Amino acid sequence: MIKGLIFDKDGTLFDFNATWGAWAGRMIAGETAGNPAKTTALANAMGYDMENQRFRPASVVIAATVEETASAMLTVLTDETHDTLIPRMNAAASAVEQVQAVPLIPFFDDLRARGLALGIATNDAEAPALANLTSAGVHDHFHFIAGYDSGHGAKPGTGQLDAFCRETGLAPHHCAMIGDSTHDLQAGRAAGMTTIGVLTGPAPSAELAPLADVVLPDIGHIPAWLDARS
Known part of the structure; x- marks a missing residue:
């Protein structure tokens, strides 16, 4: 019986490309x-399709930590450092308008x-x-919130999920991990949880299915899935 649900954020609660694509x-x-050659190089380093304003399925940004994304960017932004770039990235991420995968408050x-x-x-x-x-009005719905810098490590490690338990x-066998990336599902499997993949991130069903107990179009299908198990 499922008694706890732990969610990824970007690509799971919020549609990934709709939120982050144009931004x-x-x-x-x-x-x-605006330097054309440097713009192309940075987009390629981040796995971003400038023409279609979408992240490619293999983009480092999809499942990486902010530090890992910054490292990819610094291969192009050689005048920057992690210490100068990451605060700017976190500030921008905190302010971006999130496109909800489903209406989150009633969900x-x-x-x-x-x-x-x-x-x-x-x-x-954690801060963004x-x-x-x-901003979405759901902060108080959660018993536990962890970012990669909250002291429990990052996915696909199990530290955040272990801390939730x-x-x-x-x-763990009474919990489910829900996410849009293989990092999410690998963490869930390793922690001994049920794993639920959702298709509101760049990863296709075929990529998630080997690691998921079920793949759903979005988190809005979870209540019906729970009902079917009871």
Whole structure:
């Protein structure tokens, strides 16, 4: 029986390309001062398709931490350092308008009414994650929120998921990890949780299916999936 649900953030609660696609194009152009060759190089380093304003399925940005994304960017932005670039990235991420995969307040109201413990495990930094959840009006729905810098490590490691279980007192086999990337599902499997893939990120079903107990179009299908199991 599922008693706890732990969610990835970007690509899971928020549609990945709808949220970050056009914004990333503007950010890349700004970081390169519009220099065409440098813009192309930075877009390629980040796995971003400037023409279609979408991240490619293999983009480092999809599942990486902010530090890993910054490292990729610094191969082009050689005058910058992690210390100068990451604060700017976090500030921009905190302010970006998030496109919800489904209306989140009624969705999480329903899950809380079912008595489920809810958590967030993101490879984003904790501060922008909290800002995004607060802006969406769902911060208070969660029993546990962790970013890669919250002291539990990052996915595909299990530290965030293990901490969720400690915080809620739930055994891993009573929990499900929900995400749009293989990092999310690898972490869930390694932690001993049920794994649910969703298709609101760049990864296709065929990529997620080998690691998922079920692949759903979006998180809005989870209540029906839970009902079918009861």
